Amino acid sequence: MNYFIFIKDKLANPIAISSLLLLTMVISYCVIMAEAHWQWKLPVICIGIFSWFVFRNSIKHPIIWLTLLTLLIIDLYYNYFRVANHHFMLVLVVIAVISYNYHQRSAILIKNIQLLLVVVIVTSVVQKLISPQFISGDFYYYMMNRGFLFKYFMDILPQSTEISNANAEMLSSLKTSDPNLGQTVIFKDIIPNLGLVSHVFAWTTIAMELLVATALLLKPKSNWTHLMLGLMIFGILCTRIETGFMGLLAICGLMLSKNRYLKWIYVTIISACILLVATRIGLH
Numbered sequence: 001m002n003y004f005i006f007i008k009d010k011l012a013n014p015i016a017i018s019s020l021l022l023l024t025m026v027i028s029y030c031v032i033m034a035e036a037h038w039q040w041k042l043p044v045i046c047i048g049i050f051s052w053f054v055f056r057n058s059i060k061h062p063i064i065w066l067t068l069l070t071l072l073i074i075d076l077y078y079n080y081f082r083v084a085n086h087h088f089m090l091v092l093v094v095i096a097v098i099s100y101n102y103h104q105r106s107a108i109l110i111k112n113i114q115l116l117l118v119v120v121i122v123t124s125v126v127q128k129l130i131s132p133q134f135i136s137g138d139f140y141y142y143m144m145n146r147g148f149l150f151k152y153f154m155d156i157l158p159q160s161t162e163i164s165n166a167n168a169e170m171l172s173s174l175k176t177s178d179p180n181l182g183q184t185v186i187f188k189d190i191i192p193n194l195g196l197v198s199h200v201f202a203w204t205t206i207a208m209e210l211l212v213a214t215a216l217l218l219k220p221k222s223n224w225t226h227l228m229l230g231l232m233i234f235g236i237l238c239t240r241i242e243t244g245f246m247g248l249l250a251i252c253g254l255m256l257s258k259n260r261y262l263k264w265i266y267v268t269i270i271s272a273c274i275l276l277v278a279t280r281i282g283l284h
Helices: 002-010 014-032 038-055 063-078 085-103 106-129 138-145 151-156 158-176 194-218 223-239 243-256 260-278
Strands: none
Touching: 014 063, 014 085, 014 106, 014 243, 014 260, 038 063, 063 085, 085 106, 085 243, 106 194, 106 243, 138 158, 138 194, 194 223, 223 243, 223 260, 243 260
């Protein structure tokens, strides 16, 4: 109960609660990534902890944030082509929060978050539009038949799980076969007319993201904008549990929203995503 009272009080200042949730998410993410390049991260962590204990009352620099940013940059430097897409966004959001600690102008932070959110979603739309495999529906067709999408809803149709497992076995056998034989496999659809469904779903995804990006650019504080953003986040989580990315989008939405009920929705989504990230469920 005290937790919800604390959140209710913090909701009056969305930047404060967003920063707190972002801090929790970044720490969870850094813990998961801690083993990679630990020889560089360990000194950074030690220096950060020492600086916080010794200098936290004498300097105004956000020591914890700077330490976490350094850890993120280390992963970005060594795994530039392999880190998750939202790692880049995470770095930029953290930089925006750190800069806010210096200039203390909420309008600048909100504008930075708004533009970052728009750029990220528009980039996603462009990436999909220039991908023939996506706009044709082939990407969704493959992912659905492999059981990678709507994975946690397949129990409703047990035969779908059996078919996706059979498709996976066929593909695995194909990978181990002699490529000179020119063998192929034909997936069995997990549901009827999956090709058409995949094609429609692909263009629906593009239209939804474009609509949300436009709304965020023109009406970033509108309740309808945040309802669409929340619906998009929820839809992606149902399709594929992109916990890290969706939690980050929800944090950005929380910073922009002015409606108390929408803030609660965002906090619920973020809390669930952080919990899933911490337990390594879904894609962190």
